[in-house]
Amino acid sequence: MATISLLETIKLAGVNLTSSTVYLPTTLLLVSLYALYQWLLPKPLPGIPFDPQAAKSLWGDVPDLMRDPEGLNIWAGKQLEKLRAPLCQALMGPLSKPLILLADFGEARDILVGRTDFDRSSYISDRFPLLGGFHLLMKTGNAWRTSRLWLQDLMTPHFLNNVAGPAIYSELVQLLELWESKTRLAAGRPFSVGADLKYVTIDVMLAFMFGGDFEDSAHSRQIQYLAQLDNSKLGFGEHNEVIFPRVPLHPFIEGVCEVAEVITGIYTTPWSPKYISWWMRYMSRYKRLFVAKDRFIRICIHNAVRRLRKDEVKTGMDHMVMREERAALKMGRQPTFGSQMMIDEVYGELIAGEHTTSAALVWTFKFLTDYPEVQAKLRDELHAVHTRATEEKRFPSISEIIDARVPYLEAVVEETLRLRAAFLIPRDAVRDTELLGHRIPKGTVVILVCQGPDFSSPSFPVDNVEHHLKPRATTQVPGIGTKDLRDFDPERWLVGKDTGEVAFDGASHPQLAFGLGPRACWGRKLALLEMRIAVSMLLWKFDFLEVPQSLGGHAGTYDISYRANQDFVRLRVR
Secondary structure, three states, X not given: OOOOOHHHHHHHOOOOOOOOHHHHHHHHHHHHHHHHHHHHOOOOOOOOOOOOOHHHOOOOOHHHHHHOOOHHHHHHHHHHHHHOOOEEEEOOOOOOOOEEEEOOHHHHHHHHHOXXXXXXXXXXXXXXXXXXXXXXXXXXXXXXXXXXXXXXXHHOHHHHHHHHXXXXXXXXXXXXXXXXXXXXXHOOOOEEOHHHHHHHHHHHHHHHHHHHHOOOOHHHHHHXXXXXXXXXXXXXXXXXXXEOOOOOOOHHHXXXXXXXXXXXXXXXXXXXXXXXXXXXXXXXXXXXXXHHHHHXXXXXXXXXXXXXXXXXXXXXXXXXXXXXXXXXXXXXXXXXXXXXXXXXXXXXXXXXXXXXXXXXXXXXXXXXXXXXXXXXXXXXXXXXXXXXXXXXXXXOOHHHHHHOOOHHHHHHHHHHHHHOOOOOEEEEEOOOEEEOOEEEOOOOEEEEOOOOEOOOEOOOOOOOHHHHOOOOOOOOOOOOOOOOOOOOOHHHHEEEOOOOOEEEOOOOOOOOOOOOHHHOOOOHHHHHHHHHHHHHHHHHHEEEEOOOHHHOOOOEEEXXXXXXXXXXXXXXXX
């Protein structure tokens, strides 16, 4: 780690060491400053590749990271490609430990599935403290197990098919009505859909979590407003895109959206997220917002307890309350309905689902717009599978969509998630360990990079071949290392069967959009179901037409998820 030497520093300052002792204080000051400078410089871990220029700067890689408009997710992939290594370190400034960046799917999968020397990272909990006792932030322990126990019923086939699925379908019907009105008013011009997809995701979460306790959906308000809107109230952007007036929403929904944006800002801040979150907790506006949030969710929990006493368990909240009562009975304690931890769990699910699923849907419709041949093929596949709905000129019902097997639809969704994965996956080393033959000290944060080598670009060789080829907890994935990984190609997920049919194979290529193992994303099945229903219904109703280049493109920004900078569509009703 070469820097200017002590002697050079003194010479540059014009100090003559052989002169009178009058120069001694200056010399001692310079020596002290030099020692302080050396002490503050980032300290790379031995043997792991890093950017040599970053090691010469007090701020390490931070300035380079801050200059990247797409954020940490994409920057990390670029860094690995620049160093041409599957494992490298990012130097995060004075007195900060390096971040380890890993883009090796086999090693990442072993960390997530079979190794106990890594756990949920403080990198996440430091950035989400506003969510309190949400299970996503917890280390693996009893509190985390309690939260997951509450959620146990919510991803079962019965709940997904009979509660979540119909809720998704009902909210999508409203979105179809809203977009039909917007398409009519836009008259062939593009308009933004990011907010609409965010609101539909929130409406879905509220519907399946609270049921009839919350019926003031975001889209019902927008539909009512657009019904009486004329063209004179429309706005237009510099590229002729239509700008629809914003409709005020229910205060609880407004609060969810605002908190999500605040968390996004905290997540991407160059300053200490822990201290910023602490400061925001004491701002009067957010104190009032969180008090109102707690009060509303406690009312919903109280209503769920009343339904439980009548054996009327239907909503997600009902199931959480039922699970808490059973756990309390088993442990010989009183149930803690309405605890802050339960409130935080419910609210955390709303925030997490709103941000990630809506971002994935935006990317899906951008790909379908940019690849009209994929859009046409997928629509043909949907019509071929839903023959009765096609003949009767109606939408497929929710049961028809849930029961249908459309391999090409699953492939389109999976390919979108592969190329636009929502998360980096941070893990903390809970003891001294190794990755690809390199020593990783206890307490080091390891970032599993879901974009870059092995995922969206070819692999890099591993120096420690003996370590890399040792028996693993998992088998190799066939698609690793192929040269076309940056291309959007849903066909890569399809395989031929002996019967001549085509099947979807979700294990054929590397993909970690939802993580793996016991700490994988709890809502994976719900998100995939929502995406399947949304794509099926919206593609059935609309043609997604080409948008101007100025409103298209695939530039994105990484915060809680990886979000497209441009979320415009141009629709034609079929």
